[in-house]
Amino acid sequence: MQRRTFLAGTAALAGATFAAAPLAFAQGKPETSKVAIAVGGKNLFYYLPLTIAERRNYFKDEGLDVEISDFAGGSQALKAAVGGSADVVSGAFEHTLLLQAQKQSFREFVLQGRAPQIVLAVSKKAMPNYKSIADLKGKKIGVTAPGSSTSIMASFVLAKAGLTAKDVSFIGVGAGAGAIAALQSGQIDAIANLDPVMTKLERTGEIRVVSDTRTLADTRSVFGGDMPAGCLYASQSFITKNPNTTQALTNAMVRALKWLQTATGSELINTVPEGYLLGDRAVYLDAWQHVKEAMSPDGLMPADGPATSLKTLQAFDANVQGKPIDLSKTWTNDFVKKALATVKA
Structure with missing residues (x-):
């Protein structure tokens, strides 16, 4: 299935309005404790912060009951969110741009990776x-x-x-x-x-x-610049309706990112599921050294990241070429900044 075919299908699945509502931050318990997250390839280091937040109970500590559904790839995880079976996607930032080209508003709110690792x-x-x-x-x-x-x-x-x-x-x-x-x-x-x-x-x-x-x-x-990679993103409507839930998700992810900055190899091995290791712990730890730098240390979107992502897509994707893309509506650092002020590793 080609990307243009898939995106045409997602447009039919959900015609999200494209008015970016202002972000709000109200202190308090999550508006909804149950959150469905879709991910494509959960065993990959690309999504490691998500696994850490789950396995170390950081989501639970925030009052959340998170259900993670794993798909073969990010495009399928995105389809789950657009179709309504997932609230949030742990996936590639560039999908928010592809969706905006289809007049659907999804926004990144915490970055997992500052390099694609591909x-x-x-x-x-x-x-x-x-x-x-x-x-x-x-x-x-x-x-x-x-x-x-x-x-x-x-x-x-x-x-x-x-x-x-x-x-x-x-x-x-x-x-x-x-x-x-x-x-x-x-x-x-x-x-x-x-x-x-x-x-x-x-x-x-x-x-x-x-x-x-x-x-x-x-x-x-x-x-040619900083290329944002894995992140948590959701529809603007979900974020607007559930600012406390979004903040709780961000808090858990920032805590996971901080833990990864100081975790030892043995701590990592003891945290992830055995199936992630592909039968070889030495290879897994070797791979971790290859990608450790790619992990975001704080969850913040780099200043030039969104523009690099858009330039990349415009180089080859007819779905984006010539389309007016408002980058400011595809990401926010507001939730992460609040998390960094309060969350300890």
């Missing part, structure tokens, strides 16, 4: 003579799910080399063992995925990395 690599077995991005023409590229941040990153790298998404086939392979199996079995020629998947494939020598966004320096090299 790695584009080719299979050494399938493409032993790889020389440049142009060699990907006609190839099958595995992504978490079509329309997700992994396909967005790959599409941007292709566009810089003069190719379009139509020149390749994006194949949804998920974010765990299935993605590894797809590459090993030859179902795909290249892969755009995240850690710990990519570090495991690197350790076994099965891939050649051609574009990497796991560090701030590499991210700025690829995108």
Whole structure:
């Protein structure tokens, strides 16, 4: 399913009004204690702060009963929120821009990652003579799910080399063992995925990395600026109706981000589910060192982040090109600033 097809479908699912209501902050208990969060690939480091907040009971400490539904990719998690089965998405910031282009108002309110952590690599077995991005023409590229941040990153790298998404086939392979199996079995020629998947494939020598966004320096090299990544976002209507709930979610996430800044490897291993480790604790800890810098230390959106995200989409996505996008309506640091003033790790 191509992104434009998916977004057309989401527009039909929910015609959210596009009037950005002012943000309000009232002290008090959450307006609703039950919150449904959709995520695409929960085992990935991209969403690690969400898992930490859940496993260390930070949501419960805020008076929230959070139910997390895991999907194969971010585009599917977004569809759940637009369709009404989820209140909040833990997903890529750029989806708020894609939705605004469809006249739907969703807003980021706490950042999880300040670098995408996505790695584009080719299979050494399938493409032993790889020389440049142009060699990907006609190839099958595995992504978490079509329309997700992994396909967005790959599409941007292709566009810089003069190719379009139509020149390749994006194949949804998920974010765990299935993605590894797809590459090993030859179902795909290249892969755009995240850690710990990519570090495991690197350790076994099965891939050649051609574009990497796991560090701030590499991210700025690829995108030309700070590129915001995983975040919590919700419809403007949800935020307006539930400011205390939104604040409680933010408090829990900021607390998780602070914990990650000082957590030891053993503390991390003992916190995440066993299934996250892909059967190899050493690889998981190695991957953590690769992406630790990509985690937001405080949940704040960088000043140039939204503009970098928009520029990236405009480079290749016809759904955004030529559309008037008001970046100020796609994010806010207000909830995070309040959390930073009160939340302790």
